Every structure is written in C-alpha cells, then in structure tokens.
Amino acid sequence: MSVARPAARRLISGRLASGPARRRPRFANVRAADMGLMDESQIDKFTKEKFPQYTKEEIEQLRTRYSPEQIAALEAGEAAINPRDLTVQGRLRSDPYALPYIDDFAENQPIVDKRARNKEAPDPNARFMNLDEFTEDLINWADKFQQGDVTGTLKTLVDFVPDEFKKVPEGRWTKEVRDDAQRAFQRYLEGEVNKQAKKNEGFLESESGPTDADVLQYILERSAMTDGNRTTNSSLAPALPSKVPGVAGLYKNAIDPEDGGMDDIGIYQDLKKRTGLTVRAILNLHNKCLVRRWVSNQTRLGKVGKTSIVWVAGNGDGWLGIGEAKSTEPTIAALKARLLAIRNMRPIRRYENRTIYGSVTSKVSGTVVKMSARPPGFGLRVSHRIFEMCRAAGISDLAASIPRSRNPMNSVKAAYHALCNQPNPDEIAIGRGKKLVDVRKVYYGGAVH
Amino acid sequence: MGIASITNACSHLQNATRARLGLTSLPSTKYNLRLALALHRAGLVSSVTRGGPRPPPPEALLATEVEPVTADNVATRRLWVGLKYWNNAPVMRNLAPVSKPSRLVTATVPELAKVARGFPVGPLKGLNLGETLFLSTDLGVLEVREALERKVGGLVLCRVS
Numbered sequence: 001m002s003v004a005r006p007a008a009r010r011l012i013s014g015r016l017a018s019g020p021a022r023r024r025p026r027f028a029n030v031r032a033a034d035m036g037l038m039d040e041s042q043i044d045k046f047t048k049e050k051f052p053q054y055t056k057e058e059i060e061q062l063r064t065r066y067s068p069e070q071i072a073a074l075e076a077g078e079a080a081i082n083p084r085d086l087t088v089q090g091r092l093r094s095d096p097y098a099l100p101y102i103d104d105f106a107e108n109q110p111i112v113d114k115r116a117r118n119k120e121a122p123d124p125n126a127r128f129m130n131l132d133e134f135t136e137d138l139i140n141w142a143d144k145f146q147q148g149d150v151t152g153t154l155k156t157l158v159d160f161v162p163d164e165f166k167k168v169p170e171g172r173w174t175k176e177v178r179d180d181a182q183r184a185f186q187r188y189l190e191g192e193v194n195k196q197a198k199k200n201e202g203f204l205e206s207e208s209g210p211t212d213a214d215v216l217q218y219i220l221e222r223s224a225m226t227d228g229n230r231t232t233n234s235s236l237a238p239a240l241p242s243k244v245p246g247v248a249g250l251y252k253n254a255i256d257p258e259d260g261g262m263d264d265i266g267i268y269q270d271l272k273k274r275t276g277l278t279v280r281a282i283l284n285l286h287n288k289c290l291v292r293r294w295v296s297n298q299t300r301l302g303k304v305g306k307t308s309i310v311w312v313a314g315n316g317d318g319w320l321g322i323g324e325a326k327s328t329e330p331t332i333a334a335l336k337a338r339l340l341a342i343r344n345m346r347p348i349r350r351y352e353n354r355t356i357y358g359s360v361t362s363k364v365s366g367t368v369v370k371m372s373a374r375p376p377g378f379g380l381r382v383s384h385r386i387f388e389m390c391r392a393a394g395i396s397d398l399a400a401s402i403p404r405s406r407n408p409m410n411s412v413k414a415a416y417h418a419l420c421n422q423p424n425p426d427e428i429a430i431g432r433g434k435k436l437v438d439v440r441k442v443y444y445g446g447a448v449h
Numbered sequence: 450m451g452i453a454s455i456t457n458a459c460s461h462l463q464n465a466t467r468a469r470l471g472l473t474s475l476p477s478t479k480y481n482l483r484l485a486l487a488l489h490r491a492g493l494v495s496s497v498t499r500g501g502p503r504p505p506p507p508e509a510l511l512a513t514e515v516e517p518v519t520a521d522n523v524a525t526r527r528l529w530v531g532l533k534y535w536n537n538a539p540v541m542r543n544l545a546p547v548s549k550p551s552r553l554v555t556a557t558v559p560e561l562a563k564v565a566r567g568f569p570v571g572p573l574k575g576l577n578l579g580e581t582l583f584l585s586t587d588l589g590v591l592e593v594r595e596a597l598e599r600k601v602g603g604l605v606l607c608r609v610s
C-alpha cells in the first residue's frame with residue numbers, strides 16, 4: 001500500500017458519509033493506570049518535589065531583577081506548562097536531533113555560557129564631576145559614617161511640664177511642677193546617655209568615622225563620574241546608537257517606496273532631491289558615454305592611472321547635460337559622469353522642437369564646431385558624438401561641421417556650448433525695437449511640419 | 450574718401466560697441482550720416498546727432514543738431530552715435546564691411562532676395578538669424594529689406610548683426 005492514499009480512492013471507500021471512524025486495534029491495550037503502574041499521588045509527590053511552583057519570596061526576588069513585562073512573561077510561561085505533564089511526559093531525548101548535553105538553562109555555567117551581562121550599560125550622559133559635585137559626593141559619602149551625637153533631637157525641660165505650663169515662662173512655674181519636671185528630665189537624660197553608650201559599643205575600635213578599608217573602597221571603587229555610582233558589566237561606553245543625530249540617513253539611504261524597488265542601492269536618491277525627478281524618470285533619460293580616455297598622473301610613486309569619462313544625458317525633449325568624471329575605477333567614473341550629466345541637464349533652445357535657431361559657432365581650444373538649422377526632414381548630418389547629443393536633446397534636423405581639430409572631448413564641449421548659446425530672436429527684436437514674426441507660423445495656419 | 454570712410458566707420462563702431470561705450474563719434478560726412486541714419490532706422494543705434502568735437506549733453510541727443518552748421522564750425526562737426534545695449538549685451542555686435550576700395554560688391558534685386566532668404570550669391574553669404582545688410586542705392590543708404598521693398602539694388606556696404 002502506498003504511503004499517500006489518493007483522495008479519489010478515499011472517497012470511493014465510502015467512509016465520507018460516516019466520518020473518520022476510530023480504528024479499533026486488533027489486540028486491545030491495557031492502560032498503565034489500570035495495571036497499577038501509575039499512581040496519581042506518586043505523580044503529585046514527584047511533581048511537587050521536582051517541579052515546584054515559585055514561592056512568593058522567589059517571585060519577590062525575581063521582581064527585583066526583572067521588569068514587569070519580563071515577570072508577566074515568566075508567569076505566562078509557568079501557567080502554560082502543567083507540571084504534571086513534565087512528570088508524565090518529560091523524557092530525556094534520544095533522537096538524532098537531541099542536544100548533546102543535558103541542561104534546562106536555569107543556571108549559568110561559566111565554561112560553556114558567555115558571562116551574564118545583567119547590569120545596565122554605563123550611563124551615556126555621565127561626565128567627570130566638577131568641583132561642586134565632587135564636594136557634594138564626598139559629603140554624602142562621609143555622612144554615612146556618623147560621628148558624635150545628632151544635635152537638636154534631645155528633649156528639653158519644657159517637654160516634661162503639664163500642658164497648661166508649657167507656654168508659661170519657667171520662673172512662674174509652681175514648685176511641684178518644677179520639681180517633677182526636673183526629676184523626669186534627669187531620668188530621661190540618664191536613659192539617653194545609656195542608650196548612646198550601648199550604641200557606641202560596636203564602634204569603639206573604629207572610634208567612629210570611616211575605616212581604612214572604607215577609604216580604600218572610596219578611592220578604588222567610587223565612581224568619579226556623574227553616574228550615581230552605577231555598576232556595569234563593562235567599562236566601555238555604550239556603542240553608538242543606530243541613528244546618530246546629524247549623521248542619520250547620510251550614509252544609509254532609506255529605500256523610498258515611491259521608487260518601486262528601482263533604486264535599492266540608493267544611487268539616485270541625491271539626484272532625486274536635486275532634480276525633483278522620480279527614479280523612473282531618471283532611468284528613462286537618454287544617456288550615452290561619449291568619450292572614454294585613460295589618463296595618468298606621474299608621481300614619484302609611479303603613474304597613477306585613471307579613467308576619464310564624458311557622459312551626455314537628455315530627456316529627448318529639449319534638455320541636455322554633459323558630465324565629466326575621473327576615477328581609478330572605470331565603473332565609478334562612468335557612474336559619476338552619468339549622475340553629473342543628469343545633474344547638469346538644462347534646457348536647450350529648439351526651433352519648432354526639431355532644430356536650432358540660426359547657425360552657431362563655438363570654439364574650445366583648437367576645436368571649432370559650426371552648427372546650422374536645417375529644414376524639416378533634413379535629418380542629423382553631424383558627427384557621431386554630436387549625433388548622440390542631438391538625439392538626447394530631441395533635435396532631429398541639424399547640420400554640423402568640425403572644420404579644425406576633431407578632438408573628442410573638445411568637440412563635445414564645443415557642441416554643448418554651441419547648443420546652449422543660440423541666438424534668441426525675441427531678444428534681438430526687443431533690442432532693436434522691432435516687431436518680429438515667424439512667417440512659418442503665419443502661412444498655412446502654422447501647419448508647416 | 451568714398452567707401453573707405455564706411456569701412457572705417459564699421460570698424461570704429463564695432464570697436465566702440467565691444468568696448469561698451471554709450472556714445473561715440475564718426476567723421477561728419479554725408480555717407481557716414483546716411484549709414485548712421487540707416488542703422489538708426491534698423492534700431493541698431495539709439496541716436497544720431499551732429500555736434501562739435503565735445504560730446505553733446507544728454508538732453509541734446511534727442512535733437513538732430515546741437516547747433517546749426519555754419520561756415521565757421523563746419524570743419525569741426527562730428528556725428529555722435531548713441532550705442533544700444535540689451536540684457537547686458539550690445540545690440541549691434543558685429544559690423545563687417547563688404548565692399549572695400551579695392552573691390553566694390555554690388556547686388557541686384559533678385560540677388561538680394563536670395564541673400565535675404567539665407568542663400569549665398571557670389572561673394573555674398575546668406576543672411577543668418579539677426580543679420581542684416583546695408584546698401585548704398587539710388588534712394589540713399591538702405592537696409593536690405595528696405596531695398597527689396599523698394600525693388601532697388603546697389604552697392605553692398607556692410608553686414609551687421
């Protein structure tokens with residue numbers, strides 16, 4: 001018979017109607033209690049002996065060590081387990097997964113267990129006492145060692161006269177009253193002296209005041225900090241909290257649920273704040289590595305090589321930025337350059353959202369880039385780096401030439417400068433005081449492209 | 450002097466505007482006066498005033514003449530030209546003479562029409578955004594668009610942008 005019985009066959013077997021019937025064993029068993037093997041009184045005795053309940057004193061003792069929540073958890077744990085079950089069912093495990101030692105973890109074994117750290121951590125706000133605090137602390141300590149009598153606590157003669165004479169001056173007391181009071185006061189003073197003598201018997205050797213041991217203890221064990229002499233398991237200050245004020249969030253970026261899990265590493269969080277773009281928008285930007293160079297710095301330790309990268313980023317709709325970064329790690333240089341490019345994005349003037357205004361020339365070092373506006377459908381007849389820049393900026397009709405040096409980095413910079421410095425017809429018109437109309441927007445109702 | 454004074458005036462005005470001057474002077478000749486007035490019509494200069502060797506006072510710039518020209522003072526007359534600036538940049542940034550004494554460049558109306566649309570004709574390059582040409586015609590010194598309006602060609606003096 002297979003281990004797993006198919007459900008269909010179980011349905012067919014017809015037991016469903018009557019419910020799962022209890023299988024009667026073929027050979028009847030005899031319960032242990034019926035055989036006299038189990039005696040309830042014996043069980044109770046064993047249980048009370050081996051698994052006693054906490055006494056009230058023990059609970060009080062526990063209360064001093066544990067918080068109310070911990071005490072509640074202890075009580076809940078005690079209530080959850082019936083001690084009888086421990087007696088009847090508790091067995092030493094012999095299965096393969098049993099622990100290799102026998103322990104109920106009630107005691108601390110110094111060889112096996114780590115040292116219990118049951119004291120509080122040092123006071124994080126403690127500092128060394130100043131002069132006033134130290135003086136006060138010293139006085140508090142010295143006050144524990146009483147020296148001489150406490151003054152002002154003894155009764156006076158007035159306390160022994162009847163109430164009606166208490167407000168009357170001593171000279172006007174009657175003789176009987178005065179004699180009685182004198183006698184009672186005498187008795188009281190003798191009693192007090194005896195009492196004090198008895199009390200001082202124990203202190204006779206020390207002559208009262210702190211002993212040498214007390215002084216040594218004061219020097220060695222009294223805390224010099226303002227922590228109220230708190231004892232701890234460690235002399236180390238507590239570790240920095242997980243959130244240090246002023247530093248929290250700077251190094252560990254909280255994952256923003258708005259990102260939709262697209263920026264779990266947190267590389268775009270700074271960009272998000274700077275640009276106001278969402279992570280999805282940042283990831284959707286056009287970007288391209290345009291120039292990649294290997295540069296090196298000659299030092300007395302040798303050549304320090306770095307990768308220098310120029311990246312371009314744009315939204316394909318009139319915004320363009322370039323970023324330049326260097327790093328010994330090419331991937332880091334690329335990331336830095338890309339983030340810088342996105343940060344540096346700025347609007348580029350576009351005529352009819354497809355080309356530039358007029359023609360622009362820009363020069364960086366020996367590189368001159370000339371750009372000219374072109375009619376619709378002309379396309380991008382430009383060199384490959386300027387092509388990528390135009391695509392990122394959303395320019396579709398352009399002619400450009402680089403008549404002189406075609407240095408990659410300078411041509412990218414000059415092209416960016418040219419795109420950012422196009423003439424503005426409106427400004428020209430205002431400067432000359434002329435009215436300016438774009439006739440392409442006048443003919444055919446402006447439907448020219 | 451003829452065309453040479455025009456090339457000199459172009460150079461001087463370009464230098465003055467790049468030096469961010471507010472008021473500068475040209476020799477008082479008929480040719481210079483016509484060019485300066487054409488520049489004024491095009492909105493490239495703010496004022497044209499005939500005055501003496503000293504700059505006229507600001508209130509006199511509204512008049513065309515500070516004092517009447519007489520036989521005594523005619524030799525000392527200068528044309529005082531006010532320069533314009535907008536958004537911290539000169540309105541008239543580049544002045545390049547086209548004709549020079551060794552080569553006079555003339556253009557007919559059809560040629561001017563092409564140039565004004567941005568196409569090159571002979572030695573003339575097409576006009577770019579914000580550029581204009583000034584011509585000496587039978588009707589005086591005119592901007593290229595004025596010349597086209599009046600259907601007149603002539604000697605191309607300078608290109609201004």
